[in-house]
Amino acid sequence: MNLSFDVDSIRQDFPILSKKIHNKPLVYFDNAATSQTPVCVIDCIKDYYEKYNSNIHRGVHSLSDEATNAYENARNKIKDHFNINESKEVIFTSGTTHSINIVSNGFSKILKREDEIIVSGLEHHSNIVPWQMMIKNNEAKLRVIPLKDNGELDMDEFKNILSNKTKIVFLNHVSNALGIINPIEEIIDISHKNGAIVLIDGAQSAAHFKIDLQKLDVDFFTASAHKLCGPTGVGFLYGKEELLSRLDPLMGGGEMISDVTFSKTTYADLPSKFEAGTPNISGVIAFGKAIDYLNEIGLDNIEQYEKSLLEYANSKLKEIDGLKIYGDTKNKTSLISFNIDGIHSYDIGSILDKFGIAVRTGQHCAQPIMDHFGIDGTVRASFSFINTIEEIDHFYESLIKVKSMLS
Amino acid sequence: MTIENAQKDIIDNFLFFDDWTQKYEYIIELSKDLESMNKELKSEDNLIKGCQSKVWLHAELVDGKINFLADSEAIITKGIISILLNIFNNRTPNEILSSNMDFIEKIGLKEHLSPNRANGLSSMYKQIKFYAIAFSKT
Ligand SMILES: Cc1ncc(COP(=O)(O)O)c(C=O)c1O
Numbered sequence: 001m002n003l004s005f006d007v008d009s010i011r012q013d014f015p016i017l018s019k020k021i022h023n024k025p026l027v028y029f030d031n032a033a034t035s036q037t038p039v040c041v042i043d044c045i046k047d048y049y050e051k052y053n054s055n056i057h058r059g060v061h062s063l064s065d066e067a068t069n070a071y072e073n074a075r076n077k078i079k080d081h082f083n084i085n086e087s088k089e090v091i092f093t094s095g096t097t098h099s100i101n102i103v104s105n106g107f108s109k110i111l112k113r114e115d116e117i118i119v120s121g122l123e124h125h126s127n128i129v130p131w132q133m134m135i136k137n138n139e140a141k142l143r144v145i146p147l148k149d150n151g152e153l154d155m156d157e158f159k160n161i162l163s164n165k166t167k168i169v170f171l172n173h174v175s176n177a178l179g180i181i182n183p184i185e186e187i188i189d190i191s192h193k194n195g196a197i198v199l200i201d202g203a204q205s206a207a208h209f210k211i212d213l214q215k216l217d218v219d220f221f222t223a224s225a226h227k228l229c230g231p232t233g234v235g236f237l238y239g240k241e242e243l244l245s246r247l248d249p250l251m252g253g254g255e256m257i258s259d260v261t262f263s264k265t266t267y268a269d270l271p272s273k274f275e276a277g278t279p280n281i282s283g284v285i286a287f288g289k290a291i292d293y294l295n296e297i298g299l300d301n302i303e304q305y306e307k308s309l310l311e312y313a314n315s316k317l318k319e320i321d322g323l324k325i326y327g328d329t330k331n332k333t334s335l336i337s338f339n340i341d342g343i344h345s346y347d348i349g350s351i352l353d354k355f356g357i358a359v360r361t362g363q364h365c366a367q368p369i370m371d372h373f374g375i376d377g378t379v380r381a382s383f384s385f386i387n388t389i390e391e392i393d394h395f396y397e398s399l400i401k402v403k404s405m406l407s
Numbered sequence: 408m409t410i411e412n413a414q415k416d417i418i419d420n421f422l423f424f425d426d427w428t429q430k431y432e433y434i435i436e437l438s439k440d441l442e443s444m445n446k447e448l449k450s451e452d453n454l455i456k457g458c459q460s461k462v463w464l465h466a467e468l469v470d471g472k473i474n475f476l477a478d479s480e481a482i483i484t485k486g487i488i489s490i491l492l493n494i495f496n497n498r499t500p501n502e503i504l505s506s507n508m509d510f511i512e513k514i515g516l517k518e519h520l521s522p523n524r525a526n527g528l529s530s531m532y533k534q535i536k537f538y539a540i541a542f543s544k545t
Binding site: 344347354362376 | 431459460
C-alpha cells in the first residue's frame with residue numbers, strides 16, 4: 001500500500017462520511033454517479049455567498065470585481081489542470097450533458113445528409129440522444145462502434161466504419177457502466193488522419209487520473225464537477241479555439257453578445273459566446289477549489305491508491321460463488337459491475353442499503369451495453385480515494401449475507 | 408374481509424418482527440405465495456413504468472370482481488406485490504376505488520424503501536386503481 005496516502009486523514013475532509021444509514025456507517029460506493037464533497041469546497045460556496053456574492057462581468061463595483069476575478073481564476077485552474085492552451089477555450093457549462101449539446105447543436109447546421117457521426121456502443125444515454133436530435137435536422141447518419149465479448153470496443157470494426165464521410169467521432173473516455181478505459185489516444189489519432197474531429201466525454205475519467213488535453217490533441221473534451229469533488233450542476237467544455245469559433249451558440253441571452261440591434265446580433269468572443277445568462281458563479285468557483293483539492297492529494301496518488309482498491313475488491317468478489325463481473329478487463333478505473341447468479345440486482349442493492357452500503361443498480365443509463373451482455377442490469381460498486389480496504393471487507397461480508405438471504 | 412381489515416392483518420403480522428432482516432425475510436417468504444404469471448401476460452402492455460425492476464400487472468373482471476396477476480424479476484418487489492394482491496385481489500372496482508393504502512408506513516417499510524423503490528410501489532397501486540376505474544365503466 002502506498003504509504004504517502006493517508007486515507008484516514010483524507011476521510012476527515014468529508015463531513016458526509018460521519019453519517020449513519022440505518023444505524024450503520026455510510027459506505028459510499030456510488031462515486032461514479034456523484035463524488036462526495038470535501039469541506040473546503042462546501043466552505044468555498046458558503047464563503048462566496050457570505051463575502052462576495054454579486055454578478056460577474058457587469059458591475060463597476062468592487063464586489064462584482066471580486067466575484068469576476070474568482071470566476072475567471074477558476075477558468076485558469078481548469079486550463080492549467082487539463083493543460084489547455086488558452087483559458088478562452090474553457091467554456092463553463094451545467095455539466096457534461098450541456099457540453100455535449102453545445103457541440104451537437106453547433107454542428108447541426110454544418111453537417112449534411114451524406115455525413116456520418118460515430119459514437120461508441122459503450123455510451124450513456126445522455127451521449128446518444130443529442131446526436132439523434134441533431135440528425136433529425138440534417139439527416140446525417142449515426143454509426144456505432146460495436147463491443148467485443150468482454151465489453152471492450154471493437155477497434156477493427158471502428159476502423160471499418162470510419163471513412164471520409166465521418167465528420168465527428170464521439171465517445172466516453174471511461175464507460176460509466178463498466179469502468180473500461182477506452183483507447184482514446186489511438187481513436188483520436190486514426191480519426192484525425194481521416195479528417196474527423198473528436199469529442200471525448202471525460203465524466204468518468206477526470207477524477208481518476210491526470211489528463212493532458214494538448215498532448216491528447218483532442219478537439220473537444222468535457223467533464224462534470226460533481227464527479228470531481230465539486231458541486232452539482234457545473235462542468236466545462238473544452239474546444240479548440242478554431243472549432244469553437246465556427247460553432248453557433250446553443251443559447252441566446254445576456255453575456256454572449258457584443259452588439260445587439262433589432263435587425264442583428266453579433267456574438268461575443270470566446271468563451272462568453274457560449275455562456276449566456278448569469279452562470280452558476282459559486283458553483284464554478286467551487287469547481288476550481290475542488291480541482292485544487294484533488295491536486296493537493298495528487299491525481300497520481302489517487303490513481304495508484306484506487307488501483308490497489310480495485311485489485312483488492314476484484315480478488316475478494318471473485319471468491320463469491322456465482323458472482324460474475326462484466327467488463328473485467330485490464331484497463332479499468334476503480335469500478336466493478338457485477339451480478340450474482342439467480343439474484344436480481346435490485347434485490348442485492350436493496351439489502352446492501354440496509355448494511356449502509358450505497359451502490360447503484362440497474363441499467364446505468366446504458367441499455368445497449370446491458371443488451372450486449374443479455375442482462376437486465378448490474379450492481380455497480382464504484383470506489384474512490386475516500387474508500388478503504390475495511391469497507392471492501394464489509395462489502396464482501398455483506399454480499400455473503402445478501403446471498404444467503406436471497407437464494 | 409374488507410380492504411381495511413386486510414391491511415390491518417398485514418400490519419399485525421409485521422408487528423411480530425423487531426428488525427429489518429426479519430421483515431425482509433418475511434417479504435421474501437411471501438414472494439413465494441404469489442400465483443405464477445403466464446409468460447404471454449408478461450407483455451409490454453402489462454409492464455408498469457416507474458419501477459426499478461420490471462413489474463407486470465394483468466387484470467380481468469370476473470363476476471364483477473377484479474382478478475389480478477402480477478410478477479417481478481426482483482424477489483423483494485415480488486414479495487411486496489404479493490402483499491398488495493392479498494389486499495386488492497378479488498375486489499369490486501368500487502371497493503378498490505374507495506380504498507386507501509396506508510400499510511406501508513405502518514409496517515415500517517417506508518423508512519426502508521427508498522423513494523425510488525417506494526415510487527415503484529405507488530406506481531403499482533396507481534395501476535391497480537386505473538384498472539378499477541376502467542372496469543367500473545364497463
Ligand atoms: C459517461 C457519462 N457521461 C455523461 C454523464 C452525464 O453527466 P451530467 O449528468 O453531469 O451531465 C454521466 C453521468 O452519469 C456519465 O457517467
